[in-house]
Amino acid sequence: MTETSGAPDAFPGAPTGPRTGPRLRVLAAMSGGVDSAVAAARAVEAGHEVTGVHLALSANPQSFRTGARGCCTVEDSRDARRAADVIGIPFYVWDLAERFRAEVVDDFIDEYRAGRTPNPCLRCNEKIKFAALLDRALALGFDAVCTGHYATVRLTQDGRRELHRSSDQAKDQSYVLGVLDDRQLAHALFPLGDTGATKDEIRAEAERRGLAVARKPDSHDICFIADGDTQGFLARHLGSAEGDILDEDGTKVGTHQGAHGFTVGQRRGLRIGHPAADGKPRYVLDISPVDNTVTVGPAEALDIAALTAIRPRWCGGTAPEGSGRYTAQLRAHGAETPVTAEVVDGELRVAFDAPVRGVAPGQAVVLYDDTRVVGSGTIAHTRAAR
Known part of the structure; x- marks a missing residue:
């Protein structure tokens, strides 16, 4: 296996020659966890030409958390390499530390400085995994980027692609993918999303495949905060x-x-x-x-009746016309709530059927039509219910 310190115009694992038939040239983003490892293995099993890549997101990896709890630590890179060895695919490490610092870490700090509460994982998907990584993958001749997210891409009769919730509702990650636009969705593969497998079944599959990450704990924390102390991190950067x-x-x-x-x-x-x-x-x-x-x-003062979201992004389509009925999700693992929504002067206006509680500016609102992700926006203002 080979490492690269960056993503050059060409590298030994890049595809060469013409592509024929349904076989795709796939760049599998391997975080070092069980989900991305199984996703890469399934892409190979589906007949695609797969190359694994791990994203080095820190100029000083030792400053990121050690132990099996992150998605971009030194240990994670080694775990990803071992998984690629077992699967039998080329493997590389790409240095995206500078881009990650500017697009995710600095954005996180700036949002808190402005009194907002950001979602860094959502920003990473938008700016790193399906922007910086995808752009370089396409430039190198790959057809798609594969990740271990639990979500489903469906092709409609008129040739459009739609993002839908995972068949495993408990692991659904469509909320953090609600920032993907039509172009990004056209080059995304989520092999875990539509199989109906639970996380326990994915772990069992990893064991059958001989992947050492089968029992590795999931990551729930912010990867760039080494000790998990968000307030301490912000105090160091903001004083x-x-x-x-x-x-x-x-x-x-x-x-x-x-x-x-x-x-x-x-x-x-x-x-x-x-x-x-x-x-x-x-x-x-x-x-x-x-x-x-x-x-x-008091708690009841947190109830809101409506919100305004800026920078709306439409997942696999254009902005809906007029007022429509949807459900909205306000947190990565939150419940859906019925809403009426429309776009006014480039902003997304959302009114809730019943008050919802504790919505913070800076978070994302994601709209759904049944299981289909319609789009998302960054919450800028809320209107109290009382």
């Missing part, structure tokens, strides 16, 4: 500055060391000196980076 914690009426009820350390809906870690008048817990209702204040209040 500490004492500010006030205010009640809804503007009464000071405590202090903090930086508004960036909070997110809307947060209950724990507020360190408020005295209880509310009604004795009930307080939650973060609003974050103001301008004056470095955090406003807290």
